[in-house]
Amino acid sequence: MRWWLQTMARAVERRPGITLTFLAVMTVVLGGFAAGQTTDTELTSFAPDSELADAFDRIQEDFATGGARVQVVVDAGPGGNVLDPAGIEAAEQVEAVVRASDTPLADGPRGVASFAAAVQADGVSPAAASLLSRDLDPATATARAGLVVVELDPALPDADAQEATLELAEQLEVVDVAGIDVDPFGTAILSDALQAESEDEMPRLLSLSLFLIVAILFLQFRTVSDVVLGFVGLIVTITWMFGFAVVLGPDNLGLVGNFTQISTIVPVLLIGLGIDYAIHLTSRYREEQRHGLTPPDAAAMAVRTVGGALVLATLTTVVGFLTNLVSPLPPIADFGVFTAVGVTSALVVMTLLVPSARRLLDDRPRALARATRRRRRERSGTNGLAAFMGRTAAVAERAPRLTLAIALVVTVVAGGAGSQIETSFSQDDFVPADSEPGMLIDKLDTLFGGDLSESTFVLIDGDVTDAELAGAIAEAPELLAGVEDVRAQGGAAQVSRLPDTGPDVAALMIATTAGQDRAEALAGDLDAALAPIRDAGGSTTVVSESLVLDETLDALTASQTQGIAITLLGALTLLIAYFGVVERKPLLGAITMVPSIAVVGWVLGTMVLLDISFNVLTAMVASLAIGIGVPFGIHVTHRFMEDRRRYDTIDEAIRQTVTHTGGAMAGSAATTAAGFGVLAFASLLPMQQFGIIVAVTIVYSLLASVLIQPSCLKLWGEWRVRRGEQAELHEHEERRVLEPVG
Known part of the structure; x- marks a missing residue:
């Protein structure tokens, strides 16, 4: 990693023009691929790999179930x-x-x-x-x-x-x-309407998100060029993500599927996550300028110092999202891949773009004069946001044990409440209730008891040429006539035998009205009524799209605990290994994870309080809590280790860490929360809930990182001092005088 950072630092210091040209060429190439991006709105794409889903695929592929x-x-x-x-x-x-x-x-x-x-x-x-x-x-x-x-x-x-x-x-x-x-x-009409809704809504959400982020960035930096660089970096990052998604997609490498309704939130997510890198790089660049470094040196120093934290944050974020690969639901697994690719793109783009552009812009005589005036103004103290965050260090300095005790109690109570979260998966959630297709679906349900094109299938394996089995199959309309939710006409169920594809298999298509709510009960009733077919030597499998969706819900429920455990274990292992190898202090990896573990409990408890269930979007909240929270923790630990070497006492190091890194994290949290928070205005309920709970997660992550983690680091630092350890400066570091806070 150190070699990679040195290479990046040299590129932005010595060849910023070539570096920016490289980014431009890559953006043009990937933009060409991005133009071919499409969205799959079929809800059956959520189906897990199972016997029931395989049976449904056999019905659809092997039998003529009728036209659309x-x-x-x-x-x-x-x-x-x-x-x-x-x-x-x-x-x-x-x-x-x-x-x-x-x-x-x-x-x-x-x-x-x-x-x-x-x-x-x-x-x-x-x-x-x-x-x-x-x-x-x-x-x-x-x-x-x-x-x-x-x-x-x-x-x-x-x-x-x-x-x-x-x-x-x-x-x-x-x-x-x-x-x-x-x-x-019809299915095609519904899919087309949902596609149009998504295409109309996403630009609106993106525009609102970008507007809020630009406003927050301007309030923080008060420099138009910094805001423009962050904005351009976001556009380039999103372009790269779409381009790589198409390259990895079914029309090229075939490693992932098409975008789904879940994946359409990835750009909004990247706006929130990607701007974090721009803020930390810009803040560190300005800080180094304040200490007298020239633009080339400040740009290189920002990459060498903050870059290490950004790389580690990217790795843990990627691990957090890639844990979705264990999900039995393909769209969720693909969502993890798309986000991981996007976050990695954000690291490369922002680490090269922001310092290179600042190096070129600030190396001009007029810019150097402005930087000198700004340095004189800022030497008297930090900005308002950083000063405010610096004051929160008093909590860790004066009462670290009490802070940790309160956090432990809150986490245990919230986590216990979170164990009662329910899981839901309804295809109706993906159809806006106030849209034309949503209102038409309601009309069909009210007037006709549901979609009259609903069909439930029975797959029959056995020697269907046998007289006894053939006779039992022929009696199916009479056998099913009294079953609830089966449409009947003239005293017989509306059952048709699909054209056989061989002597050892047959299929029945039954007109039903169960919908998703009663699909499982209908399957049980049909299975019982079809006992004569099994008695005649055939095996029966009842299957429908609604049953596959019900199985998806079960798979979603089963994957929650596994996903949380894998995400936590993966991030913890990576951090312990990194700090053990690089700093020879593996305990720092566990300390860095403490806030994220607390945040997971807090978020689950909040979901219960807000009556938000696990669905195909909120199911990813654990990996999001870690994917967002761990980078905050990494920034704090990374900066604390640096300040511990530069300042005389642990309290001074804590104060400077929370002031500078905490201030950058507060700005980052505000922009990220805004990026996700706009989803509360989405037309789909799962997206609304997702936006709200992720915004809450970001706020919790900030609080945990500036309250809980500094308390842990203070106790750890004092323990190391009692053991006689002395921190030594690294090659590019120098001792500094304590800066006033405020």
């Missing part, structure tokens, strides 16, 4: 009757548009099934009843809403089916009947 379906809701509104002439006219217009279009339809009556076509002169037929809302009154032939179900040609590739669905939805906009609402709905 579009459900066109024809709604007469509250108090209206879709069976009146206006409703029938609207349904006929829908069917006419579908048949006049170029949309490839399934053969026969499956192509278009309309409630209007099944209405008879003497009443409502069973076929029409299955396509009418639950408030249907057969006696008076009244119902608020009906469906026209369009099924596309099953032979269409997924991409073509999606395009055809979207084109059909656009063509249906011409249907216009007074008093009747016509709304097409």
Whole structure:
């Protein structure tokens, strides 16, 4: 690591122009790749690798489950009757548009099934009843809403089916009947709407995040060039992350999947984390200038001193996020990779960009004059934020044991409460309730009891050519007729046998209305009702998309404790090894981890207090608490060891550490909290909760780093002094006089 820092320091000191050119070329190349970034909104991408998920894949890949379906809701509104002439006219217009279009339809009556076509002169037929809302009154032939179900040609590739669905939805906009609402709905329509929502929302969140960060940076630095450099560094970092994500993605190296709805928060995350590097480098550069160093020397010194802490912070942050690789959910594992790549990019970009640019900007005569005037102003004391943070050192100086005792009690109580956190995973959370698809889903649930295209499958393994087993399979509609949440028509369940793909396997497709809430109960009922098939020699596996999502929830729950333990152990091992090898003081690694361990307990307790459950986003809070908190701890320990060598007493070293590093961390915490906090304005509930809890985590990490860790370091330092240890200056260091605080 020392060699790498020396190389970086020489680059920014001697060849800043070449260094900036290198960054520009890399940004252009990776920007070209970044242009190909796409987002996958399919919720089945969260499915873990399991027998149930494999069975669902077999159904989808080996059997012709039918083409993509579009459900066109024809709604007469509250108090209206879709069976009146206006409703029938609207349904006929829908069917006419579908048949006049170029949309490839399934053969026969499956192509278009309309409630209007099944209405008879003497009443409502069973076929029409299955396509009418639950408030249907057969006696008076009244119902608020009906469906026209369009099924596309099953032979269409997924991409073509999606395009055809979207084109059909656009063509249906011409249907216009007074008093009747016509709304097409389908998987492709939902995915397209969510994609558009994400593309509209992310720039808004990024813009708000960047605005807050720029404002905070300006208040801290009060120099436009420092703010611009931090801003440019963030743009370059995000460009690199997107570029590397595409290079690693399925269209190139195939090591990760596409971006998902979870991954879209990575840019916001990088704004918060990446600016931390710019703040620490700039603060240290200004400090070295205040002590009389020229711009080239100050730039090199900032890299040599702060750079070591940044590298170690990056390593532990990467470890924290890469622990998501053990998650059984692919999008969470990919999220860890994308974030790790982004944080590493931030280290390289900021460590080269900020000192190199400052070295060129401040080496001009006019800039040198300004630096001299600024140095004279600042020699009388530190800035307001640093001075305020310096005063908190009194807690560690005067009552370290009491501070640690209080922290221990709070951590134990909060951690105990955190053990009661519930876990939730609902696909509805990823559809904004106030969006058009969200409101349409609610309408389908209210009027029809859910999505009428919902299907539950039964995979049957065995000799399906055997007469007894074939007979049992043929009786499935009667066997399932009385099962709750199974759609029935004419006294028999709506069950169809999918075309066989071989003599040893068969599959049934059942029309159901269980949704995700009752999917598991439905599976149990179906399994019990299908006992005659098993008695005849077949084995049955009940599977559906909702069951796979339920299994995802179980996998998410099981991975929580494992993820927290692996994250803590990985970061602790890395820190103990580093401080043991570099400083010959492995105990410092454990001390550096103390605040993060406390923060994990505090955050879990706060989640219980705020009634926030574990979901696919908040499940990563443990790795985030460590990924964000450990860098704070590293900065404190790294600076304390330096100040311990430069100043006469432990208290002086603690005070200077909390003043300078604490001030930089406070600015960093403010910008990072702002970066994450804007997610509270996201349209998706999981993102809102994620933004809130991460902002809380950052505040807790700052408090723990300036209160708990200095207390630990004071006790450790005094213990080392009692043992007769004397700290010796490193080669590039010099003794300093204690600076006034305030």
